[in-house]
Amino acid sequence: MTIYRGCLVSYLVTAGPPTPNGDLHLGHLSGPYLAGDILTRYLRMIGERATYISAGDDHQSYVARMAKQEGRDPATVAAENGARIRESLASAGISLDLFASPAQSPRYSGFIERFFRTLLDRDALEERTTDQPFCITCDRFAFEAHLRGRCSHCDAESDGGICEACGKPNAGADLIDPACVTCGGTPERRPLRQLWFPLERYRSAAEFTFACAWLNPRARALVAELLAQPLPDVPATQPAEWGIAVPASGYDDQRISAWFELGPHYLALTDLLPEARGNPGGWQTPWTGFDNVVQCFGFDSIYFHVVLFPAIFQAFDPRLRPPIGFITNEFFRLDGSKFSTSRGHALWAGAFLREHDADALRFHLARVAPEIEQTNFTLDEFEATRRDELIGIWDDWLKDLAKRCEAAGGMVPLAPAPRSAPLALARLASLFGDLSHCYSVQGFSPSRAAHLLSEIVRVARRFRAEHAVFDGKPASALEAAGALAVELAFARGLALAAAPILPGFADRLWRDLGERGAVAEARWELLPAMPTAGTAISLSTTGYFEPARPGSEPAPPEPTSEAETTPPADDIETAPSEAEGEPIDANAEARAEAPSPAERTEPAPRANRRRAR
Ligand SMILES: [Zn+2]
Numbered sequence: 001m002t003i004y005r006g007c008l009v010s011y012l013v014t015a016g017p018p019t020p021n022g023d024l025h026l027g028h029l030s031g032p033y034l035a036g037d038i039l040t041r042y043l044r045m046i047g048e049r050a051t052y053i054s055a056g057d058d059h060q061s062y063v064a065r066m067a068k069q070e071g072r073d074p075a076t077v078a079a080e081n082g083a084r085i086r087e088s089l090a091s092a093g094i095s096l097d098l099f100a101s102p103a104q105s106p107r108y109s110g111f112i113e114r115f116f117r118t119l120l121d122r123d124a125l126e127e128r129t130t131d132q133p134f135c136i137t138c139d140r141f142a143f144e145a146h147l148r149g150r151c152s153h154c155d156a157e158s159d160g161g162i163c164e165a166c167g168k169p170n171a172g173a174d175l176i177d178p179a180c181v182t183c184g185g186t187p188e189r190r191p192l193r194q195l196w197f198p199l200e201r202y203r204s205a206a207e208f209t210f211a212c213a214w215l216n217p218r219a220r221a222l223v224a225e226l227l228a229q230p231l232p233d234v235p236a237t238q239p240a241e242w243g244i245a246v247p248a249s250g251y252d253d254q255r256i257s258a259w260f261e262l263g264p265h266y267l268a269l270t271d272l273l274p275e276a277r278g279n280p281g282g283w284q285t286p287w288t289g290f291d292n293v294v295q296c297f298g299f300d301s302i303y304f305h306v307v308l309f310p311a312i313f314q315a316f317d318p319r320l321r322p323p324i325g326f327i328t329n330e331f332f333r334l335d336g337s338k339f340s341t342s343r344g345h346a347l348w349a350g351a352f353l354r355e356h357d358a359d360a361l362r363f364h365l366a367r368v369a370p371e372i373e374q375t376n377f378t379l380d381e382f383e384a385t386r387r388d389e390l391i392g393i394w395d396d397w398l399k400d401l402a403k404r405c406e407a408a409g410g411m412v413p414l415a416p417a418p419r420s421a422p423l424a425l426a427r428l429a430s431l432f433g434d435l436s437h438c439y440s441v442q443g444f445s446p447s448r449a450a451h452l453l454s455e456i457v458r459v460a461r462r463f464r465a466e467h468a469v470f471d472g473k474p475a476s477a478l479e480a481a482g483a484l485a486v487e488l489a490f491a492r493g494l495a496l497a498a499a500p501i502l503p504g505f506a507d508r509l510w511r512d513l514g515e516r517g518a519v520a521e522a523r524w525e526l527l528p529a530m531p532t533a534g535t536a537i538s539l540s541t542t543g544y545f546e547p548a549r550p551g552s553e554p555a556p557p558e559p560t561s562e563a564e565t566t567p568p569a570d571d572i573e574t575a576p577s578e579a580e581g582e583p584i585d586a587n588a589e590a591r592a593e594a595p596s597p598a599e600r601t602e603p604a605p606r607a608n609r610r611r612a613r
């Protein structure tokens, strides 16, 4: 636990906003959403106050583009997909304190408008007329999602705004061979009057953030390269019909640029937080009330979060502190090529989690996460992780341990530790030390953490194999009992250590080991403790990762935890069309159909609610 000025240190963890133009796919899940969830769970276990928030990127031009293609209203598209994304996050056990739908929140847009007006009052925005791509066929300016060409930095195909390949921004007009996405035509240039943010004027904020905040080496290299050049001017408004109105006269036909909005977006979310918690208050309290802000997002958002947003913050209020850390991820490929919502090359989170165990998916995604380079997902590899590792190694040990515990009277034996115990427990403590690093902001690596969890199981299995020689020998009964207690210390350690990545499994195991309360509320241990002799043990003899057999176990009623993702009330009330009439708790249906493990008597995190197959 960190003590700072006599109080606990508080963290605000944010995940980059998903664009509500479809459900989340596994590529999204493997990135900022799982990362933020793992980090938040760990921070709480070490005693920090951590708040985890995100929201839809409702006003994106991609939403408007999709709505136009489908002949629908962008607000409806954003609301429907926002509800779908919220359900998918809950199904994956991503436990957010707030997942807002900005387009449905007058308080959110009111905040953005006030923020924008303040920038105008402080002369931080400049009116300027420049030549911009205009599609004659479509009779409109082409920008962001509506424009595609080749990046002038790396020659990769890129939309307007940001190049996903190299992470560098573009002004749209500087794309090579630009084309209108709607009609494929070559746009001409026409003068356009917009409000611009002179980023170079505020470069000191970006430099300060870069100097102070934690970034992984690849992100540092990109930001260093960006800061070595004069910083570009950034359009703060775009000629659009979808988005937040520009609070300045003469801009009725424009909206605040969705990319520009994302800076104050995070401040606006903290403004919604007290309301979501039933404690309305000003935004100053939540944003500046956090000691540390950590932001999680993909590689292609580094420029925005590390360079642009700190500059916008400084222009708004120089007292706003920048984040202390940025956790970034590379792209995740599916069967060798990039996940793509628009091309439909994706495994959708909602559908996938109706068929597969959330904990197994979280473990596999953590294991193969694209932390420092692009990585790949295949269904075969996911199945192999579940079958060969979680069932073949973890469950295999735990089921065997369960049988031996039953034979020993179903409780932690009271016996002297065998002579080999100190070495084995020292190894467990060492793994916990490594895990503490992998779960921390600076050392953050769910991939390494997942491998360390497997190592805990392997060390325990080896310890068991060494001590199996005592089985059934009356002269060695005390040694055998002592060795069993040490193995139970490993099982207890596994439950604690796995809680950030496999929260459902960890909670079941924790309770089955006779520990009180939820594992999420347990304290992280640097020196994992031995279980208390006499504690009742009821480990599952059928394992923790086998698919549940339909009808074999009744689903107990589970109250909804208030601490879990509860969308703000105004979002629920205004949830439109498809979301209407559906249960607010996205997992109600899952619980009804999912036979929960018989051993569990108290509610487990959503992640462990398995679906019958
Ligand atoms: Zn590029």
Ligand SMILES: [Zn+2]
Binding pocket: 135, 136, 137, 138, 139, 180, 181, 182, 183, 184, 185
């Ligand atoms: Zn066109």
